[in-house]
Amino acid sequence: MAEFSWAYIDSTAVVSASGPTGSIQYRVADSGGNTAVSGSSNFVYHTASSLLAITGSVEISGTLTANQYNVNVIDKTVTNISASGDTIFGDTADDTHQFTGSMFINGPLSASTNISASAFYGDGSTLTGISATSISGAMGQFNTTSGLLITSGNAYLGDGASDITTVASQLTASQGALFNEQVMIVDDKNLVFGDQGDSIIKYDEAGSDTLIVSGSSTGLYLGGGSVIIDSPLTRITGAVEITGSDAQLLVLHALDTDATREIVFKKDGADAASMVINSSEHLFIQSEQSKDIIFRTNSENPLRVFGSTKFVGIGNKTSANADLDVDGDVIVSGSLTVSGSSTIGMEAAHVSTFVGQITASQGAAFGEQVAIADDKNMVFGTDGDAVIKYDEASTNRLVISGSATGIELMGGSIGMDYPGGTVVSGTAGGAGSFLALNSSHQVVVTTPAAGNPFPLTGDVVATGSLTIVSGSTQVLEVDSSDEGLGAVRGRMLHNISSGFNLANGTQADAGRYIDIGYNRSIVSNTLDYRNGFLAPSSGRLVSVTYWFPATAAKQDPSKGQPNFELKVGDVNTLNGGTIDSSLSVVGQVTASSWPGYMRVGGINVLNGQGTLGGTNTTGTFAFGTGSIVGLRFYSGDSTDNNYPGISVVTTVWEFDQLDPYISGSGN
DSSP: OOTTTTOOOOTTTEEEEOOSTTBOOEEEEEETTEEEEEOBTTEEEETTTTEEEEOSOOOOSSOOOOSOOOOOOSSOOOOOOOOOSOOOOOSSTTOOOOOOSOOOOSSOOOOSSOOOOSOOOOOSTTOOSOOGGGGOOTTOOOOOSSSOOOOSSOOOSOSSTTOOOOOSSOOOOTTOOOOSSOOOOOTTOEEEESTTOOEEEEEETTTTOEEEEEOBTTBOOOOSSOOOOOOSOOOOOSOOOOOOSSSEEEEEOOSSSOGGGOEEEEOSSTTTTOEEEOOTTSOOOOBOTTOOEEEOSSSSSOEEEETTTTEEEESSOSSOSSSEEESSOOEEOSOEEEOSOOOOOSSTTOOOEESSOEEETTOOOOSSOOOOOTTOOEEESTTOOEEEEEETTTTOEEEEEOBTTBOOOOSSOOEEEETTEEEEOOSOOSTTOEEEEOTTSOEEEEOOOTTOSSOBOSOOOOOSOEEEEETTEEEEEEEOSTTTTTEEEEEEEEEEEEEEEEOOHHHHHHOEEEOOSSOTTOOBSSOOTTTOEEOSSOEEEEEEEEEEOSOGGGSOGGGOOOEEEEEEEOTTTTSSSOTGGGOEEEEEEEBSSOOOTTEEEEEETTTOTTBGGGTOEEEOOEEOTTOEEEEEEEOOOTTSOOOOEEEEEEEEEEEEOSOOOOOOTTO
């Protein structure tokens, strides 16, 4: 047992023992009821080298103690080692421990000598006691991902003139910054002043290719001694204010001996408050002892302010006689407002031309005539209600146009001189006065008695024709020509009264013609020679007035309203056609309601009065010369119950008789 102290062997039970030389025996499955042991090359003890070789995994439930621990990495499998308590790697100062990959240390890191690395990272919050030599080295870096790098004493960035120190973020120096050489701000980057970035200096390489100095919203201040701007062109946008205590506030010159190209502003002295541009061929403004100011482009046509008299002279003026003394023509393109006494033009030959309006708050007095050009108006009233003009382009006569309420002539005698004689007014006048004719065939101004707006005493004798125009439409004419022989023509009204018996709802619903021809009592569904008329001149229907005796049950608005249609056949459709087949509707109107039992109703087709809703009128209700005209009535009832009964209908027609020629398709 002493030789095999580590094995338990039953010699009677062991069937066999096998395995390579040096293998450690272990029990395997029994054979024939006896115990069997075997060995393996995976578990071998080499006696020559005192090496226990195990191929495979080893589980140790207790402590493994060894003088040396080697791990051979063959297939790149990473072995993690965790240890609690102190762990010491190496036992001499020249030992080197090399790690490939990253190392994470959860806790402080300390070293008895220097720590060397290609880069250092940290928040900088615990970097204390670092000297200038601790982070020096031409190839070294010290980066912080957040926080500040704080050093005590002097800190040097770079130790040679060729070194470049780059700060990617902001650089803050609480006590200022001192640079021995130039500081370069790259193109299109700002040198910012103020913690809000209110002001900047930058070189605008990408845009204007200029140096930009931008002050804050309140402005840019340049202080100190003299400010020198050396530039071929200096452009200032906005106002410029120049203050100073020197006798000359501003001097602009060409830096040579040519005094004719200087601009001088003076503050005090004999020429106080003067501006001088000394050149005989350019603007000349000079303050003299008399405090006159002269503007001129050359020796001619100056503008001069006479300081002693407070006058302004325009033209070759060595003295001025008024507040504004102009030698020459004056053209006013806008409004001219004159307050007080003013004289325009000093001589009769002077011509003053005003393109725009002239407003005189105290009125205007003219020593000679005022000429108003042909076809130009002298306007009265702020709204241009009344005008006086000479109508050169049209009637070649003077036109006096009053307002909508008329023209009132007031005062003493009013005389009118015309080729036919003299018209002399009377002495009456004032509000409510009119022109009238007296027994001497004179036009007088008189105040008429009540109810007699145009009094006439004696006969009216006139030579020539008379035309009355309403707006642009001629409405009346008295023709004294050989052809006219004093004929009176105009837009005359004509009434036609008809007896209209329509006591059948079916007929009223289908519609029937109102007889406006020679037979005023027939009711017909067609238009023929009896119930229509042939227009001798152009005209139109003005109104329809009717009296309906039907009971209230037969005048029911809920079943439909009375309707009237004007049907016309013009001269072209009448050429070879029957009267009824030539008709077409030119106007249609619907009454506002039935008038009621034995009541009068009416419709004005011209202004819509009496129509349904005040606007239910379509068409023009007009006809031309030589047209056949018919008027048709509809009840608007689909139940055949509404009809007017034995009615009276009066129609008013307007005929334009100013054209005596009766045209037709056969002419």
